[in-house]
Amino acid sequence: MVTMNDVARLAGVSKMTVSNVVNNRAGVSDPVRRRVLEAIRQSGYRVNLSARTLKSGRTGIIGLAVPEIRSPYFGHLAAHVIDEAAQRGFHVAIEQTGAAAAGEIEAIAHSHTLHFDGLILSAVELDRADPRLAGTGYPIVMLGEQDFGGRFDHVAMPNEEGTKAATAHLIDQGCRRIAIVTGSALKGVNVVTRRYQGYLAALAERGLEPDPALLFTIDKLTMEAGRAAAHRLAGPGREVDGVVAVTDTVAQGVLRGLADRGLRVPGDIRVVGFDDIPEAEFMVPSLSTVAPDHRWMAEKAVELLTGRMSAPGRETGEYTAPFELRIRESST
Amino acid sequence: MVTMNDVARLAGVSKMTVSNVVNNRAGVSDPVRRRVLEAIRQSGYRVNLSARTLKSGRTGIIGLAVPEIRSPYFGHLAAHVIDEAAQRGFHVAIEQTGAAAAGEIEAIAHSHTLHFDGLILSAVELDRADPRLAGTGYPIVMLGEQDFGGRFDHVAMPNEEGTKAATAHLIDQGCRRIAIVTGSALKGVNVVTRRYQGYLAALAERGLEPDPALLFTIDKLTMEAGRAAAHRLAGPGREVDGVVAVTDTVAQGVLRGLADRGLRVPGDIRVVGFDDIPEAEFMVPSLSTVAPDHRWMAEKAVELLTGRMSAPGRETGEYTAPFELRIRESST
């Protein structure tokens, strides 16, 4: 491996001068600078980040923990975070939590152990009351899902408002028996409960009675589970004319499950999702959905994290992404 | 920050003994080991990876460069690579190349600069003849797409065989005017040309004449482009009864585009894709596709890369993933 010493010898200067050139510091004469740069080019020298890190105590790496990178929503989000971090000179190492509290705790420990400069955690199961969350002052930004009650910087989804708008839209389209397909964790404050609240709020506002028979819970927020829920929902004697799916991925499963049963969307049943994944526009029928501003979220999360790195004691903030309701075929 | 020294002082032993305990090395008496472990627990000590890296010269990080992490295919692949690397004690840092040769070259340089232990590169544009590819002995494994003629370890897709099987399947279903929707880079040896060859081979084997009017090229392998191609393809006087799409993502666009034009799949036109992304099963209609063994590919890539790290001089190998043809609604 080519080191600074090698370059220094080649250029006939000291290690320190090479360091100064590499870091664009003032106080190096032009001829010397040129000689050093030439030596660097010739030798193919590259700074050793580990060595630099050892001195500075920073790795330049941000951890990003998501349930599953393969899911379109998190892939999409990750892409934005990577871009945004790159702009601020950080690299992103991705961790998969498997959508389980244990995985989420582990991601924190891991990020810590690897001395990442901070962690953006998209937690979906971890509870604000989890004892393993003992605050260590390590920079963590919670992204999008659970609510941790002011304990961490938090970039939230417009869970309640968005679902309320989507549900109201279905009502406006004439739906009267609107099912919701959502996760089974209906306690606590999390993405599932918040969106459920939004659904209830829209019903209440429009004077519709919530019907327990219209609540379809699933264990995992996957396409498979959405499909299975649609099968249950399309069973005899339900008379459902609208479906609010907790995520677009679930909605995609619902669309598929309704097709399995020969039900037409939007003819027989209208469907809305949440997230606006890139695929939503290309589904058949195209999916109406709540579109939070993903880029905004990624920017905010990275901004908060870098802010916290430099000012660890700062008060935590809570930010909710703006959203639009994108109306497509599935609800019109 | 808690260091080994702190732990050593706390346990009343030397730094070296702590190191031995941390690394599970033999030659530490049980009582001392216990004392040290207790001191580690109390102090919250974590090894400093940078320091270890500085000594060992290895970072424990593998770079993974893909065109776009948000695309389902690459997200899926990345998930497998991350899992497989984790099993071998490596972390994965993801780089996005934007599906451009410049981005791919940059990913190599970047991986180098950051002293990642190696790079898995899913190149789609970089040419085997690119002068910037001057061999430096840095461990690189090419994944899935371009063919680099023995210059690198290469885990290839079954491009030709897979597309041939898919096309033959359409013919067996009675299709006679089979269009192909593929990229515009029809020169050189790459994913587009290889799959086109497979398409031609199937036609030849079944005695069908290739018709230039049935070749629809697109600039980027996206859903949008697939949709636009479907619109062209469904124009007046084409009489197309089958479509081979170069990837599932493109196929999803094609399905959407055909729906736009009121054509029914498989009633009017049959469609097959390539990749078997998780969404394929949930499209409406569900998509018939070539399913390469993604896990196998990820395993092989990581295995080759770690192999090359320990034996840099070894001959390069070329491996092609096994595949299955998954027949679903879109072609039956």
Next chain:
DNA sequence: TTGTAAGCGTTATCAG
């Protein structure tokens, strides 16, 4: 403007 010395936290080596 350039160079020298010390040390970041860890581990390999070798002595006790």
Next chain:
DNA sequence: CTGATAACGCTTACAA
């Protein structure tokens, strides 16, 4: 079995 010492490549502080 345990410990002292010297690196790994770089940067900070200071001296020339």
